[in-house]
Amino acid sequence: MFNVSTRVQYGFLALLALADGDGKTPVRLGSIARDLHLSFKYLENIFQSLVKARIVRGTRGPEGGYVLERDPRSLSLYDIFRALEGPVFTVECFDEESACRHLALCPVRDLWGELRGSLEKFLKRRTLADIKSKYKKPVVLAHMEMFGVAGEETGKKESASI
């Protein structure tokens, strides 16, 4: 089954929000969380993965926040998946440890290989800049319009967080 996790969904949305900026002045996670109506704590969690993958860089303290560390034109959806979920495609007979004993003889092994290839191709082709250019409006604005004026309530669904 293919599932786009909330980590990737929220992470991607937040990266788009970062890409809205001038790329120099850091954006605080607090404001992204508020504007996008996502849990601040969860976003923090997610951004630690992005920092480790050197996709964003954070600076602490007041006036701190995150900036993109990579060019949106070369930052692919694949990179983001990798940073946030680890391996994009898994099937038993492909990982080292439990490598299946059938090897080349197995009729389906090639099939999973093709499937993985097709998936990777798709994900590597789309960059952050591509997606962004399809939408005239800044992400944050679009979301704010949907939710009306940003109020006190945050977090998604019933859960209050920040």
Added chain:
Amino acid sequence: MFNVSTRVQYGFLALLALADGDGKTPVRLGSIARDLHLSFKYLENIFQSLVKARIVRGTRGPEGGYVLERDPRSLSLYDIFRALEGPVFTVECFDEESACRHLALCPVRDLWGELRGSLEKFLKRRTLADIKSKYKKPVVLAHMEMFGVAGEETGKKESASI
């Protein structure tokens, strides 16, 4: 993340084994499990899903077993995934209940749609007959060669079953 579950892996392999036959005389699960070195009980479990999806038909008793109920040339990988795992692609903002409030405004919604489309296209294009035709040898034979003479031990890895 995309994971090919063992249900699909084993199920697909077993279907290939079924397709090796003449399509008329039922194949017992016991022999498939033995030849492919898979857990009989788990295969039974898997085949109940295939029966419900009308992909195979079972007849009980001695000389019983399973036959394909659909033409291998029109039975796609997609059908098999659906039968064994349910939905192939999931993302929060696509399912009814938790439909996201951003709707058309959300910049990534279209993206997940394209991803799903590309995945479905791949899975719908490959049929059981396609895969089978790429391999001259019957699946079961190939496996038996790998494992040597079929012995008493069954199940995958350390687990003994049947």
Added chain:
DNA sequence: CTATTTCCTAGTAAGTTGGTATGAAATATA
């Protein structure tokens, strides 16, 4: 009648997902 085989309903241990909680470290501003 009996052995064999599928059918049906449950249960369960391990792993993954979607978060939360708590506090330490850095830094701009006063």
Added chain:
DNA sequence: TATATTTCATACCAACTTACTAGGAAATAG
């Protein structure tokens, strides 16, 4: 230097999913 603010780091937890296993009922060929 003190303080408020922000990221960084570690760890925890409940709900769900995956990969099976268990036990027996129903059908059927001989």
